[in-house]
Amino acid sequence: MGKRHKNSRLWAVALGLLALAALCVSAAAQENTAKYWIAKGDDLFFNKSNPLEALESYEKAIQINPDNMTAWNGKSMVLDTLSVQTYSKILNLSETKLAKNPQDIEALQTSAMALASLGNREESNQFLKKAIDVYDQEIKDNPKNATAWFLKAGLISILNGSEEAISAYDKVIELNGSKMIDALITKGNILLNLGRYNESIDTIDKAIQLDPENPSVWYEKATYYNVLGKYNESLDAYEMITKLEPEKASAWLFKGNVLKALGRQTDADAAYAKAKELGHQE
Structure with missing residues (x-):
């Protein structure tokens, strides 16, 4: 009886180990499915408010099944949330900097970018105008400041359209400074997009001759x-x-x-x- 009892216990242990192994295999098998990682991502995002780990889960689901639309939707949802959080943080930081210096050009431009990304185009444009005003003051103080002209041209292009920016890029080219090649390249691209092909290639060729x-x-x-x-x-x-x-x-x-x-x-x-x-x- 003692020997039989001992053998029974050994069998019980063996069966327990087999059951545990089966569970481990089952869990591992589940982890190799897109469905598992999507469910994990949903739980992390919706129930545990952990978008970064949720993103990792959706990424693993996509690695397993690159055509799984649910996984891609989950990834997109997380990225949108992270973007909103990021832009909100950027706006808070910019607001702090502008409270100290209302003409902080980096804060003005960053605020404009963040607001545009959040869909607030009207308020974004207000920051763009303030940034242009700062560059106008720099140009007034030093009319040969090619960098200020170049950066102003970029903001004008965003605010009022590329064609209005051409005159500012022409000024950069006229000043023949460090931004001249960049101005020629940008102007050539604007002219190309406007369908002014002859002017575009002439501008590009001038840049090639110079550099x-x-x-x-x-x-x-x-x-x-x-x-x-x-x-x-x-x-x-x-x-x-x-x-x-x-x-x-x-x-x-x-x-x-x-x-x-x-x-x-x-x-x-x-x-x-x-x-x-x-x-x-x-």
């Missing part, structure tokens, strides 16, 4: 020809870009796209492979 080893001007030229559907000319620009930035994955990716548009699939695949080798992830 031929600046990849940004060649990107702008490539974009110009892409818009017009002139892919051979665009390819010439990307050839230059990949010479200037041979280790930049995006340069090879864009070059591959142009080669593909030209029907040169073998060359396009080689460019895509180079982009992947440099770290591009599809």
